[in-house]
Amino acid sequence: xxxxxxxxxxxxxxxxxxxxxxxxxxxxxxxxxxxxxxxxxxxxxxxxxxxxxxxxxxxxxxxxxxxxxxxxxxxxxxxxxxxxxxxxxxxxxxxxxxxxxxxxxxxxxxxxxxxxxxxxxxxxxxxxxxxxxxxxxxxxxxxxxxxxxxxxxxxxxxxxxxxxxxxxxxxxxxxxxxxxxxxxxxxxxxxxxxxxxxxxxxxxxxxxxxxxxxxxxxxxxxxxxxxx
Amino acid sequence: xxxxxxxxxxxxxxxxxxxxxxxxxxxxxxxxxxxxxxxxxxxxxxxxxxxxxxxxxxxxxxxxxxxxxxxxxxxxxxxxxxxxxxxxxxxxxxxxxxxxxxxxxxxxxxxxxxxxxxxxxxxxxxxxxxxxxxxxxxxxxxxxxxxxxxxxxxxxxxxxxxxxxxxxxxxxxxxxxxxxxxxxxxxxxxxxxxxxxxxxxxxxxxxxxxxxxxxxxxxxxxxxxxxxxxxxxxxxxxxxxxxxxxxxxxxxxxxxxxxxxxxxxxxxxxxxxxxxxxxxxxxxxxxxxxxxxxxxxxxxxxxxxxxxxxxxxxxxxxxxxxxxxxxxxxxxxxxxxxxxxxxxxxxxxxxxxxxxxxxxxxxxxxxxxxxxxxxxxxxxxxxxxxxxxxxxxxxxxxxxxxxxxxxxxxxxxxxxxxxxxxxxxxxxxxxxxxxxxx
Numbered sequence: 001x002x003x004x005x006x007x008x009x010x011x012x013x014x015x016x017x018x019x020x021x022x023x024x025x026x027x028x029x030x031x032x033x034x035x036x037x038x039x040x041x042x043x044x045x046x047x048x049x050x051x052x053x054x055x056x057x058x059x060x061x062x063x064x065x066x067x068x069x070x071x072x073x074x075x076x077x078x079x080x081x082x083x084x085x086x087x088x089x090x091x092x093x094x095x096x097x098x099x100x101x102x103x104x105x106x107x108x109x110x111x112x113x114x115x116x117x118x119x120x121x122x123x124x125x126x127x128x129x130x131x132x133x134x135x136x137x138x139x140x141x142x143x144x145x146x147x148x149x150x151x152x153x154x155x156x157x158x159x160x161x162x163x164x165x166x167x168x169x170x171x172x173x174x175x176x177x178x179x180x181x182x183x184x185x186x187x188x189x190x191x192x193x194x195x196x197x198x199x200x201x202x203x204x205x206x207x208x209x210x211x212x213x214x215x216x217x218x219x220x221x222x223x224x225x226x227x228x
Numbered sequence: 229x230x231x232x233x234x235x236x237x238x239x240x241x242x243x244x245x246x247x248x249x250x251x252x253x254x255x256x257x258x259x260x261x262x263x264x265x266x267x268x269x270x271x272x273x274x275x276x277x278x279x280x281x282x283x284x285x286x287x288x289x290x291x292x293x294x295x296x297x298x299x300x301x302x303x304x305x306x307x308x309x310x311x312x313x314x315x316x317x318x319x320x321x322x323x324x325x326x327x328x329x330x331x332x333x334x335x336x337x338x339x340x341x342x343x344x345x346x347x348x349x350x351x352x353x354x355x356x357x358x359x360x361x362x363x364x365x366x367x368x369x370x371x372x373x374x375x376x377x378x379x380x381x382x383x384x385x386x387x388x389x390x391x392x393x394x395x396x397x398x399x400x401x402x403x404x405x406x407x408x409x410x411x412x413x414x415x416x417x418x419x420x421x422x423x424x425x426x427x428x429x430x431x432x433x434x435x436x437x438x439x440x441x442x443x444x445x446x447x448x449x450x451x452x453x454x455x456x457x458x459x460x461x462x463x464x465x466x467x468x469x470x471x472x473x474x475x476x477x478x479x480x481x482x483x484x485x486x487x488x489x490x491x492x493x494x495x496x497x498x499x500x501x502x503x504x505x506x507x508x509x510x511x512x513x514x515x516x517x518x519x520x521x522x523x524x525x526x527x528x529x530x531x532x533x534x535x536x537x538x539x540x541x542x543x544x545x546x547x548x549x550x551x552x553x554x555x556x557x558x559x560x561x562x563x564x565x566x567x568x569x570x571x572x573x574x575x576x577x578x579x580x581x582x583x584x585x586x587x588x589x590x591x592x593x594x595x596x597x598x599x600x601x602x603x604x605x606x607x608x609x610x611x612x613x614x615x616x617x618x619x620x621x622x623x624x625x626x627x628x629x630x631x632x633x634x635x636x637x638x639x640x641x642x643x644x645x646x647x648x649x650x651x652x653x654x655x656x657x658x659x660x661x662x663x664x665x666x
Contacts, residue, residue, distance in 0.1 A: 080347060081331065081355075093332035100336075180387065182340060188384040191333050 013045055015063070018053050022060045023108050030111065032057045058124065061112055066128035068105065072098040073136050087144030088198040091164065094136070095190045098168075099175055099183065110176045122169065133168060137161040144201070151203040160201055167193050328365055329380060331355045337380055341459035349457060350376070363426060363530075368467065375467035377451070377527075379428075383461075386426040390419070417631040421509070425530040432458045435465070435529040441504055447492040447523045468525045470517030473649065483651075485522060490602065490652020492524035497643050498659035505540055509533035509635040511642035513649075533635035538564065543636075544661035546585075547592045558585065566630045579623060590614055591640070594656045602644065603651035 021043055025033050033039035036057070040050040054060050076082060076090070076097045085093060102109050116123035122130055141160045144150035150160070171193065175186045216223065329337075334355060335345045346353035350369040357365035357380075364381040424430060432455050439450030449468075457464035471479070476489075493516070500507040508515075510531035517525040542561035559581055562568040568580050590611055594600035618624050647654065 079335075080345070081335070085331070089331050092330050093335075096332055096336040100339075180384075184383045185387070187333060187336065191330060191383065195327070195330065 013043060013049075013053075015053050018043065018050070019060055019064055022057065023064070023105070026111055027107050061125045062128040064105070064108065065112070065125055066132055068101055069098070069129040069132045072101050073132065075101070087140045087147075087149050088194065090140050091137070091198070092190065092194050095168075095171060095194060096187070099171070099186055099190070102172075102175065103183075106176075109172070113172060113176055122165075126169075130165065134161050134165060137164045141201075150198070150201045151207055153207070163197055163200075167197055328357055328360075329382065333383070334367070334380060337383075337461050341462055342457075346378075350378075353378070364461075369464070371457075376454070376457075377465050377467045378457075379463040379465075381426065381428055381461045386423055390423070413631050414634055417634055421531055421533070421635060424532070427460070428458065428463050429460050431530050432463055434532050435463075438500070438504075438508065438529055438532070439526075442496060442499060442526075445492070445495050445499055447488060448496050449519060449523045449525050451525070451527060465527075468517050468519065468527055470519040470525050472517060473513040473646065476518040477649070486650050486652045487654065488522060489518055489524055490647050490650045491654045491658075493643065493646060493650075493652075494654040494656065495658050496524065496526065497639065498656075501535070501639075502544075502659050502661050505537075506532055506534040507636075507639055509639045511639055511646060513646060516646075531635075533632070533639065535632060535636065539630060539632040539636075541663055543632075545663055546588050547595065548661055548663065555581070565633075567628050569628070576623075580628070583618065583621075583623075587614060587618070594644070595660070598655060598657045599653055600656045601653040602647035603653070608644075608648060 022033075022039070025039065025042075033042070036050055037047050039057075040047045043050070054063070072094060076093045079093065082090070082093070112125050113123060116125060138161050141150060141157070141164075145152050145157060150157075171186065171189055174189045175183060178186045178189075180186075338344065338346045338349065342349060346355075346367075346369065350371045351373075353369045354367055357367050359366050363385045364379050367378045367380065369376045369378050432453055435450070435453045436455065439453070442448060442450070451466035451468050454464040481489075493511075497507065497511065508526065508529060508531070510528065515526065515528040517527060519525050542564040545561050546558060559568060559577065562581060562584055563570070567584050568577055572580065593607060594602070
C-alpha cells in the first residue's frame, strides 16, 4: 500500500486524467465541483498542482471542446477520399465526423452546451474550439476560391467562414435536441444546411443579377435613348 | 418515380404531369415565403393559414391529375380511393425530386451500418449514383468480379412521409367533402404500406423470400440479394442488365416476345396472389427489366400486400366462375367485404349487389377464358366508362369495401395496364384463384 500512497508523492496525473475526472464529476452531479480545492482533494492532488494543468474549470471544458474539434479535423484529413473532395464535400465530411465523435461524449456535450444559455453568441466553452474551426474553414474556403468552386465576392468572401461557424453552432444545438434514431435528423440537417450554405458561396443567379444591374447602370445613356 | 409511370395510359405526358408537381412545389415554397413575410409584420399569424394554402395547392394539382388511371382505381374501390391514390402519387413524386446524397453522407451511411466506408467493402464503388430509386438512389459497385447495385435510402424519409401525410390529411378531407372517420381506415392502410417501403431490412427479407418462392416461374428472374451488405438504409443486390418496358417496346420486339414477357408478368402476379396470397403491390414499369435473354427481371420488393383469408376467400369467391352459386352466397361475400353495409335497406342491397356484380364481371373478364388479349382498347374503354358512371352516382359518395381493396386494385389494374401497353395475349389459366387452403 505504501508505494501507492498519493500523499506528497510527485503526482502522475495527466491533463487527460483531470479532464476525465471532471467529466465524471459534472455528469454524476450535473454541476461543476464546489471549488478547485474540493476537486483537487478528490483527485488527491494539491490545489497548486491542479493549476499546473488548468486555470479553472472553464479552462477544462474549453480544452475538451478544442480537443474534440481538432481530433475531428485530423480524422477527416486521414480519409482516403479527402484529397479528391471538393470544398463542399470536405466541409460535409468534417461535420459528419464531428457529430460522430461527439457521440462518444454526448452527455458532456449536452451538459456543457445547455449550461451556457445564449444561443446567439458563441458559448464560452467553445472559445478555444472556434479558432481551430475557423482556421480549418479558411483553408477549405481558400482552396475552393482558388479552384473556382466558390465565388470570390468583395467583402463577402471574408464572411464565408463566419457563416460556417454559425452552421456549426446551429448543428450542435440541433444535435443535442435530436431524438431521432441514430441521430438521423442531424445527418439531414447537416446535408441540407451545408449544401445550401455552399450554394450561396457559389456563383449564382444573384451574382448575375448584380452584374446585370451594374451593366445597366453603366450604360444609362443607351437606356435613356431607348426611352426606359 | 413509379406509380406515376403506372399510369401510362393517361392522356397527358409524364413530363406534363411532373411539371404539375414542380408547379405545386413552387407554389408551396411561395406559401412558406408568404407565410413568413406576413409573420414578420404580424407574429400572431398561425400556421393554419399556411397549411391550408399548401393543402389547397396540393389538392388543386392532384385533382388535375385525376386522369383515366385514377378513375380506374376509383372504380373498384369507389371514392375512397381518390385520396390514397393521390397521396401515393404525390409522395412518390416528391421523393423522386430529392437531391442526390453527397459523397460524405454516403460514406457516413456505410460507416454507420457496417463500421467501414464502401471502398473497404467492395472492390469498387461509384460515389456518383446511377439513378434514383423511389426513396433513395442506386450506386454501382463490384465485388469479386460481380457487378452489384447498391440502393441507399435518403435520411429522414420515413419521418417526412408521416409529417406530409399529417399536414395534408385534414384539409384534403375537407376539400373533398369527405368524412375523416370513414376514410381513416384506408388512409392508415396507405400510410402503413408507405412506411413499410422505408424499412429496407424488411425489403431484403421479403426480396429473398419472394424470389425464392417464385424461382420456379418460367421466364421470371430475380437479382441475388446480399443481406450481409444490406442494412436499414442500404440494400445490395446483383446488378441486372436489361431494358425498361418503354425502351424494350422501342426495339420493336416480335408479338411472340410481347406475349412471352406478358405471360411472365401474368404468371408472376397470379402465382403470388393465388399461391402466396401476398403480392408485389407496385406494378409500375420501373420495377421491371427485360433482360437480354428475353426474361422478365423483378427488381423491387418494397411494397408487398398480404391478403388475409377473410379478404381472399370472399373476394375471389365472387371472382371464381361458379355456375351454381346462388345470389345469397354472393351477397354474403359482399357483406363480408363491407361492400354491402349492415344497415343498408333492401333496395340498397339490391342496388349495390347489381353494381358490384357488374363491376366484378368486368374485372374478371380476363379470367373467364383460357387466354385473353390485352391489346384491345374495348375492354379498357368499358372499364373506364363504367368507372366514370359510378363516380357520378351519389350512392358511391361514401366509401365502401374493406381496406385491402386499395392495393389489390392498384396491383391488378397496374398489371392490366402494363399488359395493355405490351399488347400481350396471355394464357390466363396458369394460376387460377382457388379458395381451398393455401
